[in-house]
Amino acid sequence: MTATVNPDRTQWDVIVLGGAAAGENAAQYASQFSGLSSVLVESDLLGGECSYWACMPSKALLRPVEVVDAACHLPGLSAGLDVDDVLARRDRVVRHLNDTSQVNWAVSAGIDVVRGYGRLAGERTIRVSLPNGSTRTLTARHAVVIDTGSCPAVPDIPGLRSALPWTSRDVTTMREVPRRVAILGGGVVACEAATWLRGLGAAEVTLVHRGEQLLGRYEPFVGALVSEELQERGVQLRPRRTMAEVRRPDAHGTGRGCIHGGEADVTLDDGTVILADEVVVAAGRTPNTDDIGLDTIGLAAGGYLAVDDHQCVRGAADNWLYAIGDVCGRALLTHMGKYQARTAGEVIAVRARNLGDLPSAATGHAGTPQVVFTTPEVGSAGATEQQARDSGIDVEVVEYDLSALAGTYLLRPDYRGRAKLVIDRATDTVVGATFVGAGIAELVHSATTAIVGRIPLSTLWHVVPSYPTVSEVWLRLLETLRLQRHAEHSR
Ligand SMILES: Cc1cc2nc3c(=O)[nH]c(=O)nc-3n(C[C@H](O)[C@H](O)[C@H](O)COP(=O)(O)OP(=O)(O)OC[C@H]3O[C@@H](n4cnc5c(N)ncnc54)[C@H](O)[C@@H]3O)c2cc1C
């Protein structure tokens, strides 16, 4: 949809470059109660990666797989899925790649939208290449916010690029399910994609990753449990490996989400060959900063934009330049980008109107939550044990087998899962929590609350979980800790 903005207007108080959900939040929070005017400059769909090619379509594909899995493990039930219907629902979830409702929201919030590709052209100035080939120069009275996001990193492996592999955009918008898939990567995108590809009928799915364990940024038991379950579902794992060469003589561009040509021969670095109908690259992200005019303000292109806790870009004088979302590299998650955006928007309003104290995004990052929607789910908040130790915390840990709860037994009799808390002995508060298992996604917010709220364990004892729910793990963890401490003191 084309937004109607006076074509002769050149100045706003705030310009947001990149109109993902975070950019929308930054514009909203800067303008809402301050009277500041704001404009979003967007080259593609308003709403960004999350709405159309990442979080929303991936979760739309994963949910039916999870429901079938849950039903198949509950005696008395059975379930099946219709792939065409699942893909059709995914298309509805991404609104058939139409951003009209997002543009309508922006207009109703008093935020202007300019369609085109923007680049910095000096301080507080954005030059936009418009779809009709002309350019338009916009200036900001107060601030420019960069929310240009990230794109898939494609490693420099011989033959990989010319094989036209699928990236996250193809695998989330897939129109057909390849029979044999070779995935490069062992992180969140790779594990989630393997789950839905296999769940939707791919016969052979192989994950090739260079780490010791899948999901290597989490507590070690996470990768072990997810690997076990993926393997039981027939996914082949190739840890400590990479692709040495990809040969696909008949690669051709058939469109996003369609199989990009003929068979691919994927040779691994140990010489084994995998035959695949599609190759998926899920090997991390690259920030979109290589072509946004950073050189015009003396900043280097290509890297993440380092920011302070007001989301102000380091190295740009006078607090006019902010960065939010993936591009600042703090946490590549939609909800954290939106948190950074709310902070940046309020900081801009406070600075423009001399309103006093500046909000900071430090506190929320200490509890950074994430849910990985594999089967089983993985949920975490705050630090892992290793991260806490590395930051100098005197750490105490406690773990609990989630299958021992009445709540999880009722979910499924063969429940498998684990929970772990990382505790700061000095303050007797939780600084990190990790859960793996079915139905743990909604537990994560309780952990985030405990961490960000620095709730002492002595108070957590009075936060009584309902019976029989998975939340009872909180009580069991405290009881296990109590036993541990008793044993420690009696030694
Ligand atoms: C497959 C997948 C699944 C994911 N699932 C989840 C999940 O479940 N939960 C979660 O929290 N996170 C998830 N993520 C991560 C999440 O998608 C990203 O963290 C989030 O989308 C980043 O948002 P952003 O604001 O940085 O920008 P993006 O969403 O990357 O959007 C940037 C926008 O800027 C525009 N743009 C870029 N350059 C310019 C320019 N020069 N001029 C004008 N416009 C420009 C782009 O067109 C785009 O619209 C997932 C990621 C992937 C790949």
Ligand SMILES: NC(=O)c1ccc[n+]([C@@H]2O[C@H](COP(=O)([O-])OP(=O)(O)OC[C@H]3O[C@@H](n4cnc5c(N)ncnc54)[C@H](O)[C@@H]3O)[C@@H](O)[C@H]2O)c1
């Ligand atoms: N549910 C969610 O919250 C969700 C879902 C998807 C993505 N995301 C976010 O998107 C971001 C990107 O995810 P991702 O999985 O692409 O990246 P990642 O950085 O999490 O994982 C990259 C993986 O690729 C492997 N790898 C990289 N280069 C390789 C090579 N040459 N050979 C073999 N293996 C290689 C790494 O070892 C790692 O396992 C993450 O930060 C994640 O937080 C979040």
